[in-house]
Amino acid sequence: AQSVSQHNHHVILSEAASLELGCNYSYGGTVNLFWYVQYPGQHLQLLLKYFSGDPLVKGIKGFEAEFIKSKFSFNLRKPSVQWSDTAEYFCAVNARSNYQLIWGAGTKLIIKP
Amino acid sequence: DAGVIQSPRHEVTEMGQEVTLRCKPISGHNSLFWYRQTMMRGLELLIYFNNNVPIDDSGMPEDRFSAKMPNASFSTLKIQPSEPRDSAVYFCASSFDPKYEQYFGPGTRLTVT
Numbered sequence: 655a656q657s658v659s660q661h662n663h664h665v666i667l668s669e670a671a672s673l674e675l676g677c678n679y680s681y682g683g684t685v686n687l688f689w690y691v692q693y694p695g696q697h698l699q700l701l702l703k704y705f706s707g708d709p710l711v712k713g714i715k716g717f718e719a720e721f722i723k724s725k726f727s728f729n730l731r732k733p734s735v736q737w738s739d740t741a742e743y744f745c746a747v748n749a750r751s752n753y754q755l756i757w758g759a760g761t762k763l764i765i766k767p
Numbered sequence: 768d769a770g771v772i773q774s775p776r777h778e779v780t781e782m783g784q785e786v787t788l789r790c791k792p793i794s795g796h797n798s799l800f801w802y803r804q805t806m807m808r809g810l811e812l813l814i815y816f817n818n819n820v821p822i823d824d825s826g827m828p829e830d831r832f833s834a835k836m837p838n839a840s841f842s843t844l845k846i847q848p849s850e851p852r853d854s855a856v857y858f859c860a861s862s863f864d865p866k867y868e869q870y871f872g873p874g875t876r877l878t879v880t
Contacts, residue, residue, distance in 0.1 A: 686866055697858060697871040698810075705867075744810070753798070753822070753865030757810050 656681045658747050660758035667735055668766050675730040675761050677745030687728040688746040688755070689719055698744065704728065715739070737767045769793075771872035773859050779878045785847040788875045791840055792861030800869060801834055801844050802858040810858075816842065817865060849879045 661676040679685065687704040702713025709721040719730045728745060745758040772791040780786055792799050801813040814824045819836045827834070831850070836842040846853055856876050860869040 688868060690871075697873050698860075699871070700868050703868050748866055750866055753815060753817070754812070755800075755869065759809050 656747070656749065656754075656756045658745055658756050658758040660743075660745055660761050662761050663759065664762045664764070666764045666766065669737055670734050673730070673732040673735050673739070673763070675743055675745075675763070677728045677730065677758055679726050679728070679745075679747040679756070681726075681747065681749055684750045685747050686750060687719075687721060689713065689717070689728070689730050690744045690746060691741045692744065692760075693741045701730070701743070735763075735765050737765045739763060740765045771859055771861055771870055773857075773872035773875050775875060776873060777876045777878075779880065780849055781880055782850055783848045784879075785845065786849045786853075786877060786879075788844040788857050788859075788877070790842045790844070790859030790872060792842070792859070793870055794840065796861035796863050796870075797839070798862045798865040798869075799836060799842050800860040800862075801842070802860065802871075803855045804858060804874075805855045813844070813857075815865070846877075849877075851879045853877060854879050 657680045659678045689701040690698040691701045692698045701717050702711050704711045704721045712718045717732050721728050742760045742762050744760045746755045748755045774789045797818050799816040803811045813826045814834045815822050816836045834844045856874045858874045859872045862869045
């Protein structure tokens, strides 16, 4: 069965620190990859997506992610975080052959001012 | 674009009562998803509609839950009778194509006492 693993459930950083959140998936075929963010008390919003092409994808608010096919990974990065980045981040994957979006468990990010 | 619209935003009800949650997807989107989010189980897909037809309801917890999509611009999720363990945030999401990104509504926070 397909699965998505987010290695860190909680991450605490200081402002201006660099961020990398890990995401690995288990599926051997062609996939679409997503990162969503959920700010406290709000709904999920799309941060960025990868369908094909350049494996380095840039999203909103200075976030980027790199798709490494050989490692089945799609890690999220930001060079310098801000207090307003405090949120929960979800990685999601779907196989192009079907509709179902498989979600990671989420990573809660807390930025200390 | 107004985005995905859900109502009500908050619902507090007593055990045994019927609860109806409503969703209006983004115009032109042919796929609609109902999710439930809890601290214990994270984000769970309840049901997926494509072109108003239920395609996958394997995530619906039990017969107390039912969902309909009478037309392309409206869907309901009904719980009858409600139980305290149904307390959660229920999200509706829509997409242009089930393999592409999903856009989430603001959610309905349901509390069953």
